Amino acid sequence: MANVATAVEPGRRRKGVSAVVSAVLRFVVVGAVTFLGLLTVTFFIGRVVPIDPVLAIVGDRASASAVAAARQQYGLDLPLWQQFALYLKKALTGDFGTSVLSSNPVMQDILRVFPATLELATAGTLIGLFFGIPLGVLAAVKRDSLIDQIVRVIGLVGYSIPIFWLGLMGLLIFYAKLDWVAGPGRIDIAYEYTFTPITGLFLFDAAIQGEWAAFADIFSHIILPASLLGYFSMAYISRMTRSFMLNELAQEYIVAARAKGLRETRIIWGHALRNAAVPLVTVIALSYATLLEGSVLTETIFAWPGIGMYLTNSLQNADMNAVLGGTIVIGTVFIGLNLFADLLYRLLDPRTRA
Amino acid sequence: MTLLRIEDLSIRFPTRTGDIEAVRDISFSVGRERLAIVGESGSGKSQTGRAILGLTPAFAQVTAKRLEFDGIDLLKATPRLRRDLRGKRIAMILQDPKYSLNPVMRIGRQIVEALRAHENVGTREARERTLDMLAAVQIRDPARVFDLYPHEVSGGMGQRAMIAMMLIAGPELLIADEPTSALDVTVQLDILAILDRLVAERGMGLIFISHDLRLVSSFCDRVIVMYAGRVVEEIAASELSRAKHPYTQGLLNCMPSIDADRHPLPTLERRPEWLL
Numbered sequence: 001m002a003n004v005a006t007a008v009e010p011g012r013r014r015k016g017v018s019a020v021v022s023a024v025l026r027f028v029v030v031g032a033v034t035f036l037g038l039l040t041v042t043f044f045i046g047r048v049v050p051i052d053p054v055l056a057i058v059g060d061r062a063s064a065s066a067v068a069a070a071r072q073q074y075g076l077d078l079p080l081w082q083q084f085a086l087y088l089k090k091a092l093t094g095d096f097g098t099s100v101l102s103s104n105p106v107m108q109d110i111l112r113v114f115p116a117t118l119e120l121a122t123a124g125t126l127i128g129l130f131f132g133i134p135l136g137v138l139a140a141v142k143r144d145s146l147i148d149q150i151v152r153v154i155g156l157v158g159y160s161i162p163i164f165w166l167g168l169m170g171l172l173i174f175y176a177k178l179d180w181v182a183g184p185g186r187i188d189i190a191y192e193y194t195f196t197p198i199t200g201l202f203l204f205d206a207a208i209q210g211e212w213a214a215f216a217d218i219f220s221h222i223i224l225p226a227s228l229l230g231y232f233s234m235a236y237i238s239r240m241t242r243s244f245m246l247n248e249l250a251q252e253y254i255v256a257a258r259a260k261g262l263r264e265t266r267i268i269w270g271h272a273l274r275n276a277a278v279p280l281v282t283v284i285a286l287s288y289a290t291l292l293e294g295s296v297l298t299e300t301i302f303a304w305p306g307i308g309m310y311l312t313n314s315l316q317n318a319d320m321n322a323v324l325g326g327t328i329v330i331g332t333v334f335i336g337l338n339l340f341a342d343l344l345y346r347l348l349d350p351r352t353r354a
Numbered sequence: 355m356t357l358l359r360i361e362d363l364s365i366r367f368p369t370r371t372g373d374i375e376a377v378r379d380i381s382f383s384v385g386r387e388r389l390a391i392v393g394e395s396g397s398g399k400s401q402t403g404r405a406i407l408g409l410t411p412a413f414a415q416v417t418a419k420r421l422e423f424d425g426i427d428l429l430k431a432t433p434r435l436r437r438d439l440r441g442k443r444i445a446m447i448l449q450d451p452k453y454s455l456n457p458v459m460r461i462g463r464q465i466v467e468a469l470r471a472h473e474n475v476g477t478r479e480a481r482e483r484t485l486d487m488l489a490a491v492q493i494r495d496p497a498r499v500f501d502l503y504p505h506e507v508s509g510g511m512g513q514r515a516m517i518a519m520m521l522i523a524g525p526e527l528l529i530a531d532e533p534t535s536a537l538d539v540t541v542q543l544d545i546l547a548i549l550d551r552l553v554a555e556r557g558m559g560l561i562f563i564s565h566d567l568r569l570v571s572s573f574c575d576r577v578i579v580m581y582a583g584r585v586v587e588e589i590a591a592s593e594l595s596r597a598k599h600p601y602t603q604g605l606l607n608c609m610p611s612i613d614a615d616r617h618p619l620p621t622l623e624r625r626p627e628w629l630l
Contacts, residue, residue, distance in 0.1 A: 252453035258409055259448075260468035260519060261441030271456055278458070349458060350503040 019353065023346065031339050038331040042324050043087050047080075053320050057100060096325030101317050106325035109310065114329065115200025116186060117299070117306035120229065121291035123203075123222055127230025128237050129284065133273075135234070136241025140249060141268055151238050158235020163228065167301040170224050182220040184303035191217055225302040229295065233287055240283045244276035251275075278349045285341035289334050357527050357559045358406065359383045361420035365401050365410060365583075376401045376414075378583040384527065388553065388560045390570035390591070392605075393580035399563045402580075403529045406561075407446055408436040423527070442472040445520035446529040450536035451512025455504035455519075462488075462500030465519045472523040487518040491548050510541035514548065521552060527559040535564070546573060567594070567605050579605070581628055601628060 054070045062070075071077050075086055090096070096106035139151035175183045182188065186202055187195060191214045198205045203222065206215035248254070249272050257267045296308040307326060314322035346352050365377040377398040382389070391399045405416050408428065421428045423444060428436065448454035456464055465484045469475060475483070481500070488496035491514040504512055513533065520528065530549065534542040550573065553560045564570050570577055571591045579587040579602045587599040597603055600623065607620045 252448055252450070253456040255404075255409060256446075256448055256454040256516070256519075257456070259407055259440055259446040261437050261439070261471045261523070262467065263437070263471070266467075271459070275456070275458055351457060351505050 023353075027339055027343065031335055034335050035332065038328065038335065039088060039091055040084075042327050042331070043084055045327075046320060046324050049320070091328060096328065097321035099314070099322040099325075100319045101314060101322065106321050109322065110307065110325060110329050112200065113305055113307045113310040115197075116202075116304060117292060117308060119201045119203065120222065120225055120298075120304060120306060121288065123226035124229030124233050124291055125284070125288045127226060128233025128287070131230070132234040132237030133241050133280075136238040137245055137268065137273055139238065139242045140245030143246070148242075151242060154231075155235045155239040158232050162297075163232060163295065164297045164301055166231070167225070167228050167298055170228055171301070174224055181224045182217065184301070186218065186221055186304060187214070188217045188221070225298055225304060229291055229298060233291065236287055237280075237284060241276065241280060244279050245272055248272040248275045274348075278345060281344045281348060282341050285337050285344075289337045292333050292337070293330050356383050356385050357424055358561075359420055359422045360406075361418060363402065363405065363416070363418040363421060365398070365405055366415045366417075367411075368413065368415070375583055377405070380580070380583075380585045382578055382585065382588065384559050384561060386526075386557050386559045387576065388562060388574040390562045390564060390574035390577045391580060392564055392567055392570055392577055394565060396582075397580040398583040399580050400531055403446060403531050403561060403563050406527075406529060407440055407444055408433075409440075409446075438472070441468055441520070441525065442523045443525050444527045444529065445523070445525040446531060447513075447516055447520050447533045449532040451504065451509060451516050452536070454516060455512055457504055459503075460500070461502055461504060461507070461515045465515065465522055468519045469522045484518070484522065487522045488515070490521075490552065491515070491518045492544075493518075508541075509537050510544060513537060513541075513545050517545075517548060517552070521556075524556070525558065527561070528553065529561045529563065531563045532565070533562075534569075535566075542569075568609060584628075586628065600625070 053074065054067055054076060057074075058066050058070050075083060078086070094107050096110075098104065099106050099109050102109055135147070135151050135154070139148040142148060171183065174180045191211075195202075195206065195211060195214050196209075198208070202218045203215065206212070206218055245268075249268075254267060254272060257271050262271075293308065296312050298304065299306045299309040300312075307330065311323060311326045313319075314326065360383065361381045362379045363377055363381070364375065364379055367374040367376060380398075380402065391402065393399045401410065404410050406421075406423070406428070408431075410416050416429070418429060423439065426435070426439070428439075431439075455461065462481070462484055465487065466480045469480050469483060485496040485500060488499055493499050493511065493514055499507065499511065499515065504515075507515065513536075517533075533549065534545050537545060546569075549560070552558070560574075562570060562574055567577075571594045574591050577587075577589055577591050577594060578585050579589075579597075579599065581601050587597055587602045589597055589602075594602075594606065597606065604620070604622045608622055
């Protein structure tokens with residue numbers, strides 16, 4: 001009997017390893033194909049928009065020979081497929097050309113603005129998770145109670161009030177009137193020249209350098225826009241948590257869990273939420289991805305130098321390199337988060353593991 | 355010795371269009387014996403089982419002149435006491451293991467959890483006792499099944515795990531709510547044999563809820579027939595052929611027999627006066 005058991009074990013382990021390898025491989029292939037699709041689509045968008053990239057660089061008073069020279073310099077005289085090949089090669093090495101507006105390489109610009117969005121979106125999502133999940137669970141458990149009504153109202157408000165209005169009201173009340181938080185921007189001018197960003201995530205940078213005064217100032221700047229995004233994220237997450245939980249609480253395994261005499265808290269948080277977490281992962285990842293695209297309205301109101309504002313600016317100035325580069329970066333983040341959600345999904349639900 | 359005593363139990367579900375009376379003034383008692391509750395769907399047999407465990411939905415109204423388990427008044431018992439009774443002294447097996455086992459939790463953990471809800475045992479001992487229990491429901495390779503998820507086992511195996519989960523804390527009364535209806539006919543007999551042996555060995559009382567009269571008559575000592583929330587007949591299983599109520603007779607008549615060639619097979623009659 002013991003011999004049989006030990007003979008079985010290595011086989012099972014090998015099967016487990018090969019399953020992981022094949023899962024990872026599948027992820028790489030899916031990710032690569034989607035990424036290639038993203039590059040192709042952005043390339044053709046770049047071709048069809050009625051903006052002449054050469055004109056944007058040399059200006060509308062340049063001579064015909066200057067235009068031709070620029071055209072040659074940027075490879076725009078080549079056949080389309082060669083242009084596409086060149087585009088792929090450069091995009092894969094992270095070279096999106098030079099921004100017309102800032103005259104920096106686009107990648108450098110994005111590396112500067114993206115961390116600002118990343119920090120804000122992460123703070124917002126964390127706030128949304130921290131309040132949204134418990135609220136949703138309680139609303140489902142105490143259905144039609146006061147807390148359920150509150151969650152519904154929060155959801156309704158989050159659904160119907162425009163974010164820019166709430167943002168302006170927030171600034172008016174908490175910054176202008178009460179002076180509880182700092183105003184627009186990421187950091188006060190007093191710290192702007194003494195503070196050295198490392199990762200671009202200011203809270204993190206200040207913490208690892210022990211710059212606690214700067215940390216407090218950065219915190220005071222981020223708390224209002226992050227709460228705002230967090231509120232909308234919370235409204236969405238709590239609504240989805242509530243509906244997933246209602247679905248799980250009606251299942252037979254909950255009756256079985258009660259029949260074996262488990263505590264209600266254990267049934268709710270250990271059994272029902274553990275099952276509701278499976279679809280929730282996708283919802284949360286998508287909501288996070290939406291915030292990572294950069295919320296243009298929030299970034300504009302709070303003068304937050306993030307990717308949403310960068311893209312809007314570039315678009316208004318016909319800075320095609322910057323727009324395409326930004327789009328590719330956002331698209332890549334989106335693909336990455338989706339793959340990550342898929343991976344988590346597999347971890348949480350044994351039935352999806354092939 | 356009587357374990358459970360029920361007098362005039364009623365279960366009402368208030369709805370917008372008026373109350374629905376799922377169970378109406380039923381009375382019976384169970385000792386350490388096998389009692390079958392038979393009836394068609396909607397007759398109130400499952401709700402009766404759930405009311406005994408205190409698993410009736412909160413919005414429903416449960417009333418009874420007497421609802422006693424081993425001298426404990428269940429209707430006056432605190433929620434805490436009722437929870438302690440569940441699993442520890444009264445347990446329930448549900449119909450379909452595909453839905454009644456938590457899909458994202460390993461089978462072993464679900465059984466361990468049932469044990470540790472009632473007994474303060476260490477991880478090692480809990481595991482040992484779970485493996486013993488899995489062996490007791492005739493699972494050949496308990497250590498392997500312990501680490502499997504519910505979707506990785508067959509229906510018969512899942513129902514064995516369910517029985518193990520519900521018996522591990524040693525209940526005195528077991529309510530089996532159609533425990534074999536979702537299973538293949540060949541597996542049904544295995545599961546019944548396991549239940550039969552464990553109930554006898556442990557001297558438990560069993561309430562076997564089913565719609566299968568023939569199965570019940572061979573497996574149980576006593577049969578209660580329910581119709582529209584009422585008990586219409588209570589009879590010893592061996593005397594089922596002498597049932598008096600026309601509904602029971604109708605049920606029995608509907609069963610085809612292999613020796614007798616009966617055409618057409620009688621259909622079930624439902625007279626409105628039985629609803630009163």
